[in-house]
Amino acid sequence: MLHLRMIVPPGRTPDAVKLIESTVGTTHLVVLPGAARDPSGDVVTCDVAREACDELLTGLRGLRIDEDGAISVDDVGLSLSKRADAAEEEAPGEPADAVIWEQLTGATHEESTLSVTYAAFMILATMIAACGVVLDNAILIVGAMAVGPEFGPLAGVCTAMVRRAPRLAARSLLALLTGFATAIAVTTLFSLGMDAAGLFSREQLDGTRPNTSFIWQPDPFSFVVALLAGAAGTLSLTSAKSGALVGVAISVTTVPAAANAAVALGYGELGQMWGSVEQLLLNLLGIMLAGTLTLYVQKRLWGTQRGRWTRRGRPGTEPARPKPRA
Template sequence: MLHLRLIVPADRTDEVTGLLERTAGTAHLVVLPGVARDPAGDVVLCDVAREAGDELIGALRRLGVDRYGAVTVAGLDLTLSARAEKAERAAPGEGADAVLWEELSEATHEESTFSITYLAFLAVATMLAACGVMLDNAVLIVGAMAVGPEFGPLAGISTALVQRAPHLVWRSLWALVGGFAAAMVLTSGFSWLMDLFGLFDRDMIEADRPNTAFVWQPDWLSFVVAFLAGIAGTLSLTSAKSGALIGVAISVTTVPAAANAAVAFSYSDYAQMSGSARQLLENLGGIVLAGTLTLITQKALWRAAQRRQRAQEPPAAAEGSG
């Protein structure tokens, strides 16, 4: 279930509560007249089944509640109520399959912002991966994959493409391309500094590295893994199961490939640099493609489920009235 808190001008409260009462899947409607101060108005509270949430939020925005008042949505981990159970049965589809597009757009918008924190995480992850490839240490590679924040802008690109939001596409691309470019430049400098202190040397980059050689040797399997990871990552975002993102992060070779490219460049090993760049592009492309196709599929399946539900509503209503 989702919990909605609305601030509504007093002269629009009846219109909004009417919408909530007509929406299948709502429960626990509460109206607190005149308690809101900024903006001034009534506070309207209700719970709604997740599967009905996206349509209801869209209807509230069409009424302009977000412009003349406020709409706040929070997830509920536990609701003990017979009325809530009835609301969930009445809502179309299954909650686990529902996509809250407003929530997804907001989350990917925040995660795809080129910020100091984002760059710091990406740069540290890339430097950590540089240590991993130079030492041929798979544990460091996995750690670097987990730290990297690059899935945010990748998901942002997919979401923006499906939602046809060009401004978010460019914002996410800037975070992705600019972030990796800056992180790789910083990692090249880090490699030079480590060489100066005698911790890195050319023999390490040119040695046989059975545990990490895959980083700069891309093949079709690399693309397949990235594609599957993109599906899993997108599903974890849309179903609010963020824990799955850790598994996604450590299954794709983005940060390690960028790190190997940066280190190889610092030692003028252009063959490894080229292979690492191809690995990076394959993984980024596979994730974006998978994410976009996953969202398109979810959107189509959800619309089909809603159509089936609406087609069954008249007979069900007739049974209930009898």
């Protein structure tokens, strides 16, 4: 279940209440007239099944409550209520299959914004990967993959493609490209400094490197893994199973490829550099392609399922029987 809290202009409270009551999967409706001060208005709260939340949010935005009031959504960790159980039973489909597009857009908007923190994580992850590349240390490579924040902008691009949101797409691409370009530039300087200190050497980069040589030698499996990771990462976002994102992060060679390109650039190893860039672009393309297709399929399947449920008739919407005359 999800908990909605709204600040509603008094003149629109009846319409908001009517919308909530007519949406199957809602319960625990509370109206506090005049309780809000900034902005002023009525406070309306309710619980809603995850499957019905997107439809309800669309209707509330149609009432312009998000413009003149406020709407917030929180997860309900535990709800001991027979009415809540009944509301979840009435809602169509399964909670894990439902996509709350407003929540997804908000999450990807935050994660795909170019900020000092985002750039710092990208640079640090690439520098860690550079150490792993030179030392041929798989543990450092895995750690760098987990630290890298690049899946946020990638998810932002996928969401923008499906929702046709050009601003989100531009913001995500800016964060993605600027982040990698900055990380590669800083890591190149870092690798030159490590070489001057005697901690990096060309011989280490040109060595056999059985654990990390795959980073600059892309093959068809690189694209296949990127496709699988993109689909898995997108499903983890839409189903709120964020724990799967860690597995996605350590299954693709984006940050390590950028690090290998940076170190190779510092030593003038153009062959390794271009191989690493190819690996990076192949992974980014595969993730964005699979993520976009996954979201599109989810949108189509959920729309079809909800359409069938609507045609069958919503539970509890049977016309009332006329009362017998006295």
